[in-house]
Amino acid sequence: MNFTKVLQNIGKHISLTQEEEEYFTRSLQVKTIKKGDLVLSEGQHCQYIDFVNAGILRAYHLTPRGKESTLMFAMPDWWITDMASFVKGAPALINIEAVESGEILRLSKPDMDLLLEEVPKFEKCFRVLFQNAYIREQVRSIENLTLSAEQRYDRFIGKYPKLCSKITQKQIASYLGITPEFLSSIRAQRK
Amino acid sequence: MNFTKVLQNIGKHISLTQEEEEYFTRSLQVKTIKKGDLVLSEGQHCQYIDFVNAGILRAYHLTPRGKESTLMFAMPDWWITDMASFVKGAPALINIEAVESGEILRLSKPDMDLLLEEVPKFEKCFRVLFQNAYIREQVRSIENLTLSAEQRYDRFIGKYPKLCSKITQKQIASYLGITPEFLSSIRAQRK
């Protein structure tokens, strides 16, 4: 149970008193995750927004034909959730699984609502968090519309070099929206 | 100069006193837009987040080869900006043009920062706004990774039926990430 990282993360945006920190950390549920664990399944109601303390999570959608499409990876210090399901209670469109064991801190919707009421400073914190999440998605949309598969691969390894060594090519391919076979052939051309 | 719409939009998330409403509307700059006007150009610093009072805006990226990729359309009651440029001062990645004449209300970054300081309630308002923007982008990412061009077209006309009648097919194609010729052939098959 180590809250240092999440308090630092929050501390980037707002400064909290001792009491506020304690109120906040009491709202969090600690969960150990083992490689392969599903912390959210498609169709479920997503009850939490999760902070990654250690390990790596992956959010992906499964098509009827069994094809995986990876929406995002979450490394330590990242937040992850199915926002539509978390906020509106809609059935989740994604699965979230651990690709590396670790620990997450979970904030439930009711607890988040309470937190925002009791400590309104957190509005700013989440405003900035969601702003940044939106920025990332805007940029990704542009890149997906504009760049070829090969260029997207370059951007990916440029942007997340550490991540690349910890996940499979199949997972990278599914993030890029291409087949593992095609990614393999892109890599083969470069040697 | 009609602030009814934007006050209603804000009112969905927070309730304001008379004074707060006035403070807010004084922060806004009214700008008339004519079809074809560029309200933001690639490479510029995006200074405003814009609320569409009337008309339609389109955000698009232009590749070196002159290919357009549409990131989003903004109809009345929508907010639009190049968030990365607006927040971090980075050069804008997108152009924003009027595809239909109308009027926008512009909030500059300094004015927004002041507003958030003076009337902290607005943190909640923007938190929810950005949350929803993020949701839209998450869903769009999933659809782009998962669906064929034809299926994406169906989703688009299902989601924005009014919009479809007001924009060109070329613009729809550029939103879907396909060529206008290919969109034309998809449509031809259906008759």
Add this chain to the structure above:
DNA sequence: CGTCTATTTGAATGTACTCAAAAGCGGTGG
């Protein structure tokens, strides 16, 4: 009315996918 752009159509091309099979690699149990 004339011009400019959007849309349609079709042929040739290219990019990425499917399917299948082989090779590599990591983890597990004997």
Add this chain to the structure above:
DNA sequence: CCACCGCTTTTGAGTACATTCAAATAGACG
């Protein structure tokens, strides 16, 4: 500690989806 099993990665052939280019037609706007 090694052998085996399952999954990932590679490779290649054939295919499908989407693009490019070009030319004809239709529509919009001044």
